[in-house]
Amino acid sequence: MAAIVQLKPITGVPAASSASANPRDPAFFQNPYAFYDARHANKPTFFWEEYGHWCCAGFKEVSALLRDKRFGREILHVATREELGMPEPKPHTAAFDLTEKYSLLNLEPPGHTRLRMLVNRAFVSRHVEQLRPRIVKLANEMIDGFEGEDSVDIIKAFAAPIPAIVIAEMIGLPAESAPQLLAWSNRMVAMYMYGVSHETELDANQASADFMDYLRAIIAERRKQPREDLLTHMLTSDQGGERLTDEEVMSTAILLLNAGHEATVHTTGNGVKSILESGIDPVTLFSSEEQTAATVEECLRFDAPLHMFTRYALSDLEFDGIQMRKGDVIGLLLGAANRDPARFANANAFDPFRTDGANVSFGAGIHFCIGAPLARIELQVAFSELFRRLPKLRIAEAPRYNDVYHFHGLEKLMVSWK
Numbered sequence: 040m041a042a043i044v045q046l047k048p049i050t051g052v053p054a055a056s057s058a059s060a061n062p063r064d065p066a067f068f069q070n071p072y073a074f075y076d077a078r079h080a081n082k083p084t085f086f087w088e089e090y091g092h093w094c095c096a097g098f099k100e101v102s103a104l105l106r107d108k109r110f111g112r113e114i115l116h117v118a119t120r121e122e123l124g125m126p127e128p129k130p131h132t133a134a135f136d137l138t139e140k141y142s143l144l145n146l147e148p149p150g151h152t153r154l155r156m157l158v159n160r161a162f163v164s165r166h167v168e169q170l171r172p173r174i175v176k177l178a179n180e181m182i183d184g185f186e187g188e189d190s191v192d193i194i195k196a197f198a199a200p201i202p203a204i205v206i207a208e209m210i211g212l213p214a215e216s217a218p219q220l221l222a223w224s225n226r227m228v229a230m231y232m233y234g235v236s237h238e239t240e241l242d243a244n245q246a247s248a249d250f251m252d253y254l255r256a257i258i259a260e261r262r263k264q265p266r267e268d269l270l271t272h273m274l275t276s277d278q279g280g281e282r283l284t285d286e287e288v289m290s291t292a293i294l295l296l297n298a299g300h301e302a303t304v305h306t307t308g309n310g311v312k313s314i315l316e317s318g319i320d321p322v323t324l325f326s327s328e329e330q331t332a333a334t335v336e337e338c339l340r341f342d343a344p345l346h347m348f349t350r351y352a353l354s355d356l357e358f359d360g361i362q363m364r365k366g367d368v369i370g371l372l373l374g375a376a377n378r379d380p381a382r383f384a385n386a387n388a389f390d391p392f393r394t395d396g397a398n399v400s401f402g403a404g405i406h407f408c409i410g411a412p413l414a415r416i417e418l419q420v421a422f423s424e425l426f427r428r429l430p431k432l433r434i435a436e437a438p439r440y441n442d443v444y445h446f447h448g449l450e451k452l453m454v455s456w457k
């Protein structure tokens with residue numbers, strides 16, 4: 040993800056097709072929706088000046104591009120560094136780059152297909168559905184922990200621990216390690232921020248090295264003593280006589296841990312905020328399994344946790360009237376596509392009773408989120424248990440989003456319930 044940057048400057052873009060917004064400007068990242076509204080009203084496929092590449096804000100275009108095989112997450116399988124003007128990897132981010140090298144998110148077929156098949160089985164709906172009682176128990180334990188207080192930061196006390204523990208346990212790491220895993224993961228995802236500093240790179244690299252050392256030791260244990268967990272499964276599964284290397288297993292475990300909690304934490308926080316700000320009686324939102332599922336979908340649509348993913352053009356091509364060269368980058372604005380008035384009635388209204396809520400928060404195509412069934416269960420349980428136990432929940436302090444534009448989540452969400 041961090042590695043995808045526009046290499047050769049794009050020039051000659053007509054002023055009418057370009058737009059400007061500084062991703063580090065608080066006025067923008069606290070509320071990117073006004074900028075999206077303007078793109079929908081003008082040209083939804085536009086050149087974002089600060090990023091220096093094209094972006095799509097339209098639902099139809101984003102959905103089509105996610106499925107378009109002329110674009111990919113990887114580029115070095117079809118072009119050389121010299122051809123693209125891509126600099127050599129930086130030695131001081133070597134450990135971070137290694138964790139990304141075999142990440143499903145950065146691979147294209149056939150490497151992607153092989154790895155994805157190996158992990159996919161663990162994440163299909165009927166398998167993750169078995170985790171529901173454990174998630175209910177965890178949610179209630181977290182609420183027991185703060186019920187006696189007057190107010191609490193729901194991100195720290197509730198939203199963050201649940202998905203971290205669930206994914207750690209699935210992989211086969213002890214629940215007690217969750218805070219450490221969260222800390223490593225937070226330091227690593229800082230690399231995806233716009234305009235990363237040298238210090239951040241060094242810190243993310245150190246976190247990656249420590250994370251890998253920790254996993255290496257556990258992998259060695261599992262080789263000696265296999266268990267019924269995803270780590271053992273990845274180490275022992277055979278694909279036509281071929282096994283995953285330790286590095287592939289580490290990359291995948293780290294991706295699952297990072298992807299497996301970050302977006303879920305943000306959706307929980309954003310969702311609680313959307314529900315409370317809407318003024319809708321929460322009882323009506325969780326009155327049945329179907330309505331609970333619809334409420335979760337609307338939270339995902341209305342305030343998506345991941346706002347931009349990127350793709351490389353794998354050849355010279357034309358998309359939505361723009362000419363792209365091989366290696367050019369295009370940003371897919373998931374948070375904007377979900378608010379496209381051409382696709383959703385009253386796109387800017389939070390309406391958990393809508394019937395047109397199907398959105399692109401989990402992506403589409405070959406990289407469609409492998410954890411979507413798990414994330415949906417986690418969110419259904421988290422929201423319904425929280426509002427069941429604390430029906431008078433309300434926002435106690437004006438919430439603020441983090442300064443990481445495309446990981447759109449709250450820094451803190453202070454709530455009270457008395």
Ligand code: HEM
Binds near residue numbers: 144294300409413
């Ligand atoms: C609300 C929560 C979540 C959201 C909104 C979300 C969103 C996404 C999106 C948009 C992608 C596709 C990125 C692209 O096309 O470039 C993706 C991929 C992925 N997600 Fe999630 N995710 C969530 C939770 C999870 C969870 C719980 C897990 C694992 C336990 C997970 C694991 C993954 C993995 C492994 C990929 C890469 C799949 C591939 O490249 O084949 N995600 N996610």
